[in-house]
Amino acid sequence: MTEWLQGAEPLPILDQASVSLAREQVRRLSAQLGLSTTAAESMAVVATELAQNQLVHARQGTFTTHKVERAGVVGVEIVAADRGAGIASPTRALEEHGSTAGGLGSGLAGARRLSDEIDFDVRHGEGTCIRARKWQRPVPWRSEVAIIGRPLANEDVSGDDAAFFRLGETLTxxxxxxxxxxxxAREASARAIAVLKESSSSRLEDILRECDAPLFETRGTVMAVARIDPKAQLVEHACVGNVQARLYRPRETQRFASHPGVLGAPKQGRRFRTETFPLQTNDVLVMFSDGLSTKVDISEELLLLWQHPIVIAEHILNRFGQSHDDAIVLVAR
Ligand SMILES: [Mn+2]
Structure with a gap:
């Protein structure tokens, strides 16, 4: 939860009064940032749906809102994080009509429709974090990320972890x-993700190298890191061990390389290599742990490639997830 909220002072969602407070916070910030009344009201509805959703379906719902910026355009981002069971099927939730207020659906379809962008981080058995953004005027590129993970059957915690950080114009x-x-296993992977957070603007090979010392006392982890730079139209990637990263576009797959080994090794100061590839608009970056078959291929699934990243991620997890390991998938576009 702390990682998800990234230091913001969150509003606990305990009752209808806190749902109203959440809505008011969004209205106030939207007005401050000069969003149109229509845009501000849309985000007020998104806030209501997400907070209401937490009240009905989750435990320890928390809500926060803050200013975001992309290419000189300001916007409002809502963050709704909870310790619930994790949305069982985000794809189905996005297809549902109606709102939580009406008791019909989860309200996610509405939240998606009314915001410009929405990110999902769904950890089955652990919780959900949703980020919804609306911009004051059109931005030059869209950016949406989804993570979906689950532990091994009969376990509460997954050994896999993932995260993303928007810093300036790039996405790490x-x-x-x-x-x-x-x-x-999670202690090791979470420490590596903490290093990534601390060093999210560093060169990718340096981030991997910095993981060895803090992970020395743990079981160790394998990790892939990537950075999307839409302005430069580039994607960078570096990896140690068995984590797969692929770039998909219709009928084309770009696979990324990996260094053998494990992070947290006694031999420190190792040198890794960052690869760079050209990025086209609408390319889909997919990263996943070895809880999924390496046969993952969505380059021929032309309709799927256009779907929201969480729909792609859920499809990959369901179709290629292995029953003998915990699994996580990250999808970014
Ligand atoms: Mn694994």
């Missing part, structure tokens, strides 16, 4: 798989 992403599965 990471997927880590702690050796083995369960809580001890």
């Amino acid at each position: 992403l990471g997927v880590a798989d702690g050796l083995g599965h369960g809580p001890e």
